[in-house]
Amino acid sequence: MKIVEAKVIVTSPGRNYVTLKLTTDEGVTGLGDATLNGRELAVVSYLRDHVCPLLVGRDPQRIEDTWQYLYKGAYWRRGPVGMAAIAAVDVALWDIKGKVAGLPVYQLLGGASRDGVLVYCHVHGRDVPELLDRVARAVDEGYAAVRIQAGIPGLDKTYGVTDADPDEVYEPADAARPEEQLWDTAAYLESVPAVAAAVRERFGPALHLLHDVHHRLTPIEAARLGQALEPYRFFWIEDPTPAEDQDAFRLIRQHTVTPLATGEVFNSIWDCQTLITERLIDYIRTSVGHAGGITHLRRIFDLAALYGVKTGSHGPGDLSPVSLAAALHLDLAVPNFGIQEYMGHAGPWADVFKTSYTRRGPLMHPGDEPGLGVEIDEEAAAAYGYEPRYLPYSRLRDGSIHDW
Numbered sequence: 365m366k367i368v369e370a371k372v373i374v375t376s377p378g379r380n381y382v383t384l385k386l387t388t389d390e391g392v393t394g395l396g397d398a399t400l401n402g403r404e405l406a407v408v409s410y411l412r413d414h415v416c417p418l419l420v421g422r423d424p425q426r427i428e429d430t431w432q433y434l435y436k437g438a439y440w441r442r443g444p445v446g447m448a449a450i451a452a453v454d455v456a457l458w459d460i461k462g463k464v465a466g467l468p469v470y471q472l473l474g475g476a477s478r479d480g481v482l483v484y485c486h487v488h489g490r491d492v493p494e495l496l497d498r499v500a501r502a503v504d505e506g507y508a509a510v511r512i513q514a515g516i517p518g519l520d521k522t523y524g525v526t527d528a529d530p531d532e533v534y535e536p537a538d539a540a541r542p543e544e545q546l547w548d549t550a551a552y553l554e555s556v557p558a559v560a561a562a563v564r565e566r567f568g569p570a571l572h573l574l575h576d577v578h579h580r581l582t583p584i585e586a587a588r589l590g591q592a593l594e595p596y597r598f599f600w601i602e603d604p605t606p607a608e609d610q611d612a613f614r615l616i617r618q619h620t621v622t623p624l625a626t627g628e629v630f631n632s633i634w635d636c637q638t639l640i641t642e643r644l645i646d647y648i649r650t651s652v653g654h655a656g657g658i659t660h661l662r663r664i665f666d667l668a669a670l671y672g673v674k675t676g677s678h679g680p681g682d683l684s685p686v687s688l689a690a691a692l693h694l695d696l697a698v699p700n701f702g703i704q705e706y707m708g709h710a711g712p713w714a715d716v717f718k719t720s721y722t723r724r725g726p727l728m729h730p731g732d733e734p735g736l737g738v739e740i741d742e743e744a745a746a747a748y749g750y751e752p753r754y755l756p757y758s759r760l761r762d763g764s765i766h767d768w
């Protein structure tokens with residue numbers, strides 16, 4: 365069997381998505397997600413100019429060999445652009461292997477270890493009453509785990525919190541230039557424990573609560589937040605400090621038993637080696653789309669399993685349905701699964717991507733279609749052209765740029 369075509373499809377049905385489509389000489393196709401929010405076209409070029417020409421003529425069954433060929437063969441290792449490209453190739457090859465075998469990808473990974481995949485959804489509110497209403501709605505919809513983000517008194521805007529309905533895009537990358545937002549750590553640290561108390565009081569002890577700090581604290585501030593949230597028994601706090609500083613987690617860990625999650629910006633096992641082997645985190649958030657595909661993510665998850673670290677993959681709306689499907693297959697199979705982020709997708713994405721994953725109450729399932737269970741309608745994709753969009757960034761009151 366040979367790959368005869370490697371095609372990159374850029375489409376923006378609600379958000380920009382970059383999809384790699386591989387076709388074999390037997391007419392089997394496979395999809396991979398190469399979306400890198402705000403830097404999409406860099407991955408398009410990496411794939412079109414440097415990877416697709418190397419794939420034509422290769423045997424699509426040799427997934428591991430292709431991974432090693434693209435990773436070791438390039439000389440330049442790691443990095444978000446190259447690893448998103450390798451991930452797309454890897455996931456597309458797993459999709460093909462599943463279709464050739466007539467099996468869903470999770471079966472190729474050892475079969476289901478659980479009936480379904482526990483997901484957490486996003487809930488945001490500009491103030492506590494709005495947040496509580498929306499948590500109630502999520503609970504009514506069957507979710508057992510929610511990520512709660514609330515507006516910060518004194519700040520005009522808080523990332524992840526808008527007046528938009530939760531079903532719309534509300535973590536926007538919607539400006540042609542990055543929008544500037546004000547950040548105030550003191551106001552944030554003051555507000556979060558009160559928000560947590562209100563949610564816990566209203567919804568009781570069983571609901572899983574998660575919170576994303578988006579890398580904005582110093583280690584000692586993060587330690588203080590972790591301590592302050594201990595009475596409310598969070599499932600995790602996420603990205604408390606800039607994630608590239610693995611040592612920072614030692615300090616946080618010394619001070620709090622609130623579980624810690626990080627890794628959505630990582631793209632290789634080397635980025636999380638210290639965090640995992642020194643048990644500095646509880647959940648590893650690397651994703652199929654940004655950390656080298658199913659092949660590499662499974663390697664990271666296996667390392668994590670050795671050290672009692674569970675999985676908690678990144679699953680935002682800026683990763684395409686192809687990535688979500690791939691994540692669900694892996695989540696269903698691995699022994700140390702923790703939770704899967706499920707932000708959902710907004711806008712007319714379903715015109716373009718046909719999916720077979722489902723949610724029943726708190727659990728999702730990837731479905732039993734051969735391969736990943738996702739197809740792309742290229743004609744529909746062409747109707748939604750690329751739109752330059754950037755995430756916002758923050759400045760402090762004195763004008764200096766703050767960590768994301």
Ligand code: GCO
Binds near residue numbers: 401535576628679
């Ligand atoms: C998450 C992420 C998102 C990111 C987004 C950036 O936990 O889902 O932090 O909130 O901001 O994925 O592209």
Ligand code: MG
Binds near residue numbers: 576578602603628
């Ligand atoms: Mg996050």
